[in-house]
Amino acid sequence: MRILLTLILLSGLAAARANGYDSLPAPAPAVQSVPAVQKMKITDLQDLIARSDHPLIINFWATFCAPCNKEIPYFQTTVDRYAGSGVELVLVSLDLPDYFPARIAAFAQSHAYTARLVWLNETDADYFCPKVDARWTGGIPCSLFINNKTHYRRFFDRQLTEPQVDLEIKEMLKPAP
Known part of the structure; x- marks a missing residue:
């Protein structure tokens, strides 16, 4: 099943190249800084999740994944609305x-x-997917919502809508029962 992720990644890359998306975007104006990209192994990501002392959303994506890139902007704007609650988005x-x-x-x-x-x-x-969630078949986009303080953990192996992201953040922020 996890071979599906490999096939999706390769087919998405081929489709992106076929549509002319293989080249880098034009450089941004000098006033903008290029975002840093941190390299992690799955064990590092597991540690980040386990040690988080604030609500955390982990979104798995790829540059060539159209559904991924459709949902990321509203993940960001929704998370920004909850900045006072300490919600963090990690792409x-x-x-x-x-x-x-x-x-x-x-x-x-x-x-x-x-x-x-x-x-x-x-x-x-086959190694890293079950370490995120046993049900993850390898498709993207997918997201993990975590709040260790309330023992909240919910995994979605599909694209989410903006209202779904908002609702899930509200659920994640509810006090523990």
Whole structure:
């Protein structure tokens, strides 16, 4: 099943190249800084999740994934509305190694992504997918909502709408029962 992620990644990359998206976007004006992209292994990501002392949304995406890039802007705007509650969005790129860091950073900059950027330095979806969620078949986009203080954890292996993101953040912020 996890071979599906590999096939999706490769087919998405081929489609992106066929549509002329293989080149980097034009450089942004000098006043903007290129976002930093942190490299992580799955164990590092697990530690980040386990040690989080604030509500956290982990969104898995790739530069060539149209549904991923459709949902990220409203993830960002919705998370911004909850800034006072300490909600953090982490965008975890599943792009191929040759996209790290320059192409991921340039793509994020050209799309005005402001959330923390991470590139998952893993190639075996059979290994890393179940470490995120046992039900993850490897498709993207997918998102993990976590609030360790209330023991809240919910995984979505599909694209979410803006109202769904808002509702999920509200659920994540509710006090523990």
